Amino acid sequence: MTTTAPHHGPPCSAATCHRGLREHELTTGQTICSPCVHVIGVWLQVELPRQIIVLEGSRQRETTGASSSGRTAYRTAPLPGRDDVLNLLGPAAWSDGIRDPYGQAHADQHGTLPIAGILVPWVRTVCDERRWNPPASLGPQALADWLAHPPVLDYASRRPWAGDLRDELAELMRTVRAVTRLRPQRRPIPQPCPRCDSLTLVATDHQLYTDCETCESRFTRDELALAARITVATLKVGTA
Numbered sequence: 001m002t003t004t005a006p007h008h009g010p011p012c013s014a015a016t017c018h019r020g021l022r023e024h025e026l027t028t029g030q031t032i033c034s035p036c037v038h039v040i041g042v043w044l045q046v047e048l049p050r051q052i053i054v055l056e057g058s059r060q061r062e063t064t065g066a067s068s069s070g071r072t073a074y075r076t077a078p079l080p081g082r083d084d085v086l087n088l089l090g091p092a093a094w095s096d097g098i099r100d101p102y103g104q105a106h107a108d109q110h111g112t113l114p115i116a117g118i119l120v121p122w123v124r125t126v127c128d129e130r131r132w133n134p135p136a137s138l139g140p141q142a143l144a145d146w147l148a149h150p151p152v153l154d155y156a157s158r159r160p161w162a163g164d165l166r167d168e169l170a171e172l173m174r175t176v177r178a179v180t181r182l183r184p185q186r187r188p189i190p191q192p193c194p195r196c197d198s199l200t201l202v203a204t205d206h207q208l209y210t211d212c213e214t215c216e217s218r219f220t221r222d223e224l225a226l227a228a229r230i231t232v233a234t235l236k237v238g239t240a
């Protein structure tokens, strides 16, 4: 079995994804695959809220030096990367939302872009294109919630820039995880990959899809259960 081009159809437009678009995804006019749409929702609505809590906690310690007991018996040593924490939680203005021709948001300061600064251009793009009202707050979580709203995500998944959105959010999550050192847990699934037979299936926290690290295919829980039943049936036939 080959490990190239796991699916027919044009590729998912995200550079960080190697999947081909399936028939039902092409029918709906998607430019990125459904696993990518799903992972964007997971990042924005499940993982980012937890990461922001950790970042807020670090900022609290940095700025007040207070311990949870209320006594400042000693000032804890600054965490490495505390500037990154402050940058990530930094504000963004609506006027930051104009994307340059290269599709990259820019910051004047060196270092990490604020989460809000990454999200505003995308929110603004959708608002401009659809004439939808922006979120009332430009805080990072309000922006993330707005983008993850099903009609918004559904619309975004059919735009030519959807792949850029997915790639930029992947980069943002990498940056945030590097600062908080909080990464979604991954665990191996003891079942051969239905596509390439390798024992390299890995499930990741919060995600519907299980990835094969060898052929980069993704499977739902249903697909894996079906594949497992077929394997068992084949073994029974083989030994009968």
Ligand SMILES: [Zn+2]
Residues within 6 Å of the ligand: 012, 013, 014, 017, 018, 019, 032, 033, 034, 035, 036
């Ligand atoms: Zn994809």
Ligand SMILES: [Zn+2]
Residues within 6 Å of the ligand: 193, 194, 195, 196, 197, 198, 212, 213, 214, 215, 216, 217
């Ligand atoms: Zn595989």
